[in-house]
Amino acid sequence: MCGIIGYSGPQEAVSVLLDGLAHMEYRGYDSAGVAVEVDGVLRVAKKAGKLANLRAELEARPLPPSHVGIGHTRWATHGGPTDLNAHPHMSSDGRIALVHNGIVENHAAIRAALEERGVEFTSQTDSEVAAQLLGVELAARGDLAEALRACCRALQGAFTLVAIDAQDPGRVVAARRSSPLVVGVGDGENFVASDVAAFINHTRDAIELGQDQVVVITPDSVEITDFDGAPAQARPYRVEWDASTAEKGGYDWFMRKEIFEQPRAIADTLLGRHDERGQLTLDEVRIGPEELRRVDKIVVLACGTAFYAGMVAKYAIEHWTRVPCEVELASEFRYRDPIVDGRTLCITISQSGETMDTLMAIRYAREQGAKVIAICNTNGSTIPRESDAVIYTHAGPEIGVASTKGFTTQLVACYLLGLFLAQVRGTLYGDEIQRVTDELAMLPELVQQVLDGADDIYALARGMVHIEDFVFLGRHVGYPAALEGALKLKELAYLHAEGFAAGELKHGPIAIIDARTPVFVVVPPAGREQLHNKVVSNLQEVRARGAKTIVLAERGDTGVRPHADALIGLPRVSTLLQPVVAIVPLQLFACELATALGNDVDQPRNLAKSVTVE
Ligand code: G6P
Numbered sequence: 001m002c003g004i005i006g007y008s009g010p011q012e013a014v015s016v017l018l019d020g021l022a023h024m025e026y027r028g029y030d031s032a033g034v035a036v037e038v039d040g041v042l043r044v045a046k047k048a049g050k051l052a053n054l055r056a057e058l059e060a061r062p063l064p065p066s067h068v069g070i071g072h073t074r075w076a077t078h079g080g081p082t083d084l085n086a087h088p089h090m091s092s093d094g095r096i097a098l099v100h101n102g103i104v105e106n107h108a109a110i111r112a113a114l115e116e117r118g119v120e121f122t123s124q125t126d127s128e129v130a131a132q133l134l135g136v137e138l139a140a141r142g143d144l145a146e147a148l149r150a151c152c153r154a155l156q157g158a159f160t161l162v163a164i165d166a167q168d169p170g171r172v173v174a175a176r177r178s179s180p181l182v183v184g185v186g187d188g189e190n191f192v193a194s195d196v197a198a199f200i201n202h203t204r205d206a207i208e209l210g211q212d213q214v215v216v217i218t219p220d221s222v223e224i225t226d227f228d229g230a231p232a233q234a235r236p237y238r239v240e241w242d243a244s245t246a247e248k249g250g251y252d253w254f255m256r257k258e259i260f261e262q263p264r265a266i267a268d269t270l271l272g273r274h275d276e277r278g279q280l281t282l283d284e285v286r287i288g289p290e291e292l293r294r295v296d297k298i299v300v301l302a303c304g305t306a307f308y309a310g311m312v313a314k315y316a317i318e319h320w321t322r323v324p325c326e327v328e329l330a331s332e333f334r335y336r337d338p339i340v341d342g343r344t345l346c347i348t349i350s351q352s353g354e355t356m357d358t359l360m361a362i363r364y365a366r367e368q369g370a371k372v373i374a375i376c377n378t379n380g381s382t383i384p385r386e387s388d389a390v391i392y393t394h395a396g397p398e399i400g401v402a403s404t405k406g407f408t409t410q411l412v413a414c415y416l417l418g419l420f421l422a423q424v425r426g427t428l429y430g431d432e433i434q435r436v437t438d439e440l441a442m443l444p445e446l447v448q449q450v451l452d453g454a455d456d457i458y459a460l461a462r463g464m465v466h467i468e469d470f471v472f473l474g475r476h477v478g479y480p481a482a483l484e485g486a487l488k489l490k491e492l493a494y495l496h497a498e499g500f501a502a503g504e505l506k507h508g509p510i511a512i513i514d515a516r517t518p519v520f521v522v523v524p525p526a527g528r529e530q531l532h533n534k535v536v537s538n539l540q541e542v543r544a545r546g547a548k549t550i551v552l553a554e555r556g557d558t559g560v561r562p563h564a565d566a567l568i569g570l571p572r573v574s575t576l577l578q579p580v581v582a583i584v585p586l587q588l589f590a591c592e593l594a595t596a597l598g599n600d601v602d603q604p605r606n607l608a609k610s611v612t613v614e
Contacts, residue, residue, distance in 0.1 A: 001396025002101040003027035003073040005198045006162040006172035009189020009219045017071035020198035025051050028075025031086035035097035036069035042097045042166045046086035070162050072099035075396050076379035079124035089128040091135020098163040100127035102179040105157035105272040145216045148173045152227045175214045183207040190217040196239045197246035204239045253601040255400030259587050263444035265405040268394035269412045280420045287371050287388040292424045295345040300327040301361045302349040305403040310349050311480035313414035316576050320422040330361035342369035351406035352610040353381025375413040400602050401609045402491045404587050411580050443580050446571040450584040457585050461592035471519045472499040475535050478522035481579040485586030491604050492594035502538040515546035522582050523553035528575050539563040552582050
């Protein structure tokens with residue numbers, strides 16, 4: 001989710017690059033850097049932290065004037081947010097400077113092969129692997145574009161690369177596979193960048209590169225080929241957005257953009273999870289398999305939306321590992337003298353990695369001898385640093401205060417972790433793990449299908465602007481989905497919304513339901529007959545009290561139709577994975593209703609993105 005830019009033209013390169021990076025800082029702010037070519041030599045400046053740190057560095061030690069360069073603002077994935085891990089990365093011979101966005105899945109194998117040939121690495125990033133490989137290819141082939149194409153053919157995963165060669169002044173080369181890259185076509189100058197926000201102050205003529213394409217820009221030419229060097233077509237268009245809309249990718253809110261980014265965020269979270277033997281792996285492991293096999297209790301600790309992801313994790317982990325699993329609010333856990341010891345495994349989930357209650361809870365658990373595995377979106381933050389193992393969600397920065405892609409990627413990471421534990425403990429066969437892994441791989445496409453139906457959900461939301469109380473029901477993993485749907489509505493629309501376990505309906509909640517109450521019901525897949533039929537009974541019960549039912553059910557589930565005032569079709573998916581697709585309409589609904597009410601969706605009143613006080 002990093003932001004990258006390349007420039008070739010008459011303007012002073014460093015200031016064009018810094019301006020571009022400023023408009024892409026929402027894509028990541030762990031570090032920033034630029035490289036420019038000056039008299040056949042590459043000059044680099046890079047700094048950990050926000051762009052302001054790089055600006056201060058460049059004011060203290062300015063780079064000489066140049067007319068070609070590349071820049072990067074980083075959202076750390078492999079390697080912590082340090083000066084050394086900041087981009088651009090150089091090849092050992094100093095000829096290449098390269099910036100990268102994405103995840104190189106086979107970085108370990110390429111790194112080992114290059115090290116064998118004597119290449120020395122200076123960072124822990126997967127990105128430096130691309131820089132060093134490009135350097136080696138360039139030395140062998142002599143032409144920068146040819147070398148980049150060879151490099152791309154060797155890399156696996158998702159990546160956008162932008163590079164310059166000290167001995168080839170005026171040329172910037174770039175390539176994309178599954179990560180974004182647009183060309184900005186100026187008058188006597190050209191740009192490449194992760195998105196148009198980076199160059200919108202200079203030109204509105206853009207070209208969107210296709211998959212697996214390489215582009216070479218000079219001040220007055222743009223040449224596009226595929227990875228084999230054959231000329232390729234890309235889509236030219238004119239950007240009509242203003243700068244602030246461009247940063248939001250054309251959406252009115254960052255949150256809406258983040259909802260629509262979920263297919264990509266989920267796909268990125270699933271990338272690079274297997275080693276050479278096909279075994280599932282975590283990102284950082286400071287805990288042995290023996291210890292994981294000794295575990296006799298699992299406790300999931302989290303706050304807010306992450307807690308609801310934890311509730312889903314409990315169902316999956318117990319089902320796959322047969323280890324008793326509790327899930328608890330981090331703020332409650334610490335103050336009740338919980339039973340935790342050396343055989344307890346804590347799983348902590350935190351988008352920010354800085355939530356104080358969560359941090360305190362894991363510190364307490366570790367003091368009692370427990371091991372902690374963190375699921376986190378923020379590389380280098382405190383919670384993963386203080387944990388024994390980490391699995392990072394690769395959602396990219398989440399700017400909307402209400403979590404959306406943070407949540408669905410947490411769910412995906414929970415499934416991966418559940419499968420990992422089942423693999424280590426031998427509670428699932430390899431083919432069972434593979435079956436779930438294959439289904440996980442389908443999720444980006446299934447979430448996209450739900451997003452394609454957004455207009456119907458928006459219409460539903462706009463029809464409910466006068467309503468002040470909402471109820472959400474679900475069973476099994478549909479219950480945390482209902483809770484999260486209600487939370488989204490509270491956070492954004494400031495309305496009374498409650499989620500209940502559908503089975504609890506008759507024990508109280510049904511008393512608040514009348515003809516004015518819309519009731520959202522998450523229906524389990526029809527394949528789980530018992531569970532499904534129970535929820536259908538609950539549907540009938542609320543309908544008998546006059547409530548309006550909004551039913552989220554598998555497409556083709558004809559059994560629910562007679563009981564639904566509005567029906568939201570979900571793609572077919574197994575029960576445990578259903579929250580990933582079921583939450584998306586509820587996010588869209590809350591976002592649209594809050595927009596219709598005139599609320600600030602990105603920064604709802606009274607809320608903070610990261611709660612660093614207890
Ligand atoms: C705040 C945010 C929520 C988030 C919760 C936990 O309340 O507004 O969106 O779910 O903190 O944050 P974490 O960063 O630990 O996931």
